[in-house]
Amino acid sequence: MKSFGYLIRTITCFLLLFATWNPTGYSYAAWLGTDDGSRLSVKIAVGVLLLALYAAYLRIAWVALRLPGILTAVTILYSGYLSLRHLGLLAADAPLWSSYLALVLAGLVLASGVCWSHFKRRISGQSHVLTPPP
């Protein structure tokens, strides 16, 4: 898989998380709470679609990374965030930033989980297999 594939997977992970909830008020969670005249069936159907996507993505990421991998990814990303904050590239005290931070961290961890098996196979030639298929 080429670099573009990693980019696409990362973008879809971000889309999934930001579509579920984000601080701007335009998200699935915000839509659920408002009464804008859309039918309940539509809200439920979109919710089930999101749930199915989450089940697929989280299962893939969990199976590839497990707890040690997730902790490693969080350590690297969080210490990178602390470094950027120390260097002054990111404002530390903006209240909006903290929720974006959680979304971006979660999106990057999810994306690294989704891409990990491809990456590992390309770098070291060791394939991940699932037997029996889930």
Added chain:
Amino acid sequence: MMTTAGFIVRIIFAVLLVFGIYNPSGYSYYDWLVGDQGHWTIKLFGASVLAFLLFIHAQATWRSMKLVGILLVLSVVTSFGWVLWDFGVIDLSDPTTRSLGLLSTVAIVLGAGQSWSLVRYRLSGQVDSQNLIA
């Protein structure tokens, strides 16, 4: 598919990684870590990235070659170093040369381990795989 360039790039990356962590010139991650310069957040970020990369290399090496392969690579490198010493190319009584040789040996073992699954696949068609759901 493994190419000669891919093999060389993996070896070079392992050499950069090992010599970046420590080398006798005094300009390495270790020297930066124990020195007074730099903030702890950036040092922590560097530590987590280097530990991740080193673990990836060690895991790929162990999975592709196990103890026997590592010992074989070590004996090839050691005997080659002996030849160089025998012909007077390197001077093993110099501590700098000794540590450079030791670091190069570690780097070559890690680079060869990272490449071996891909070399084996190209050579024989045998895929190295890891079962994620035991």
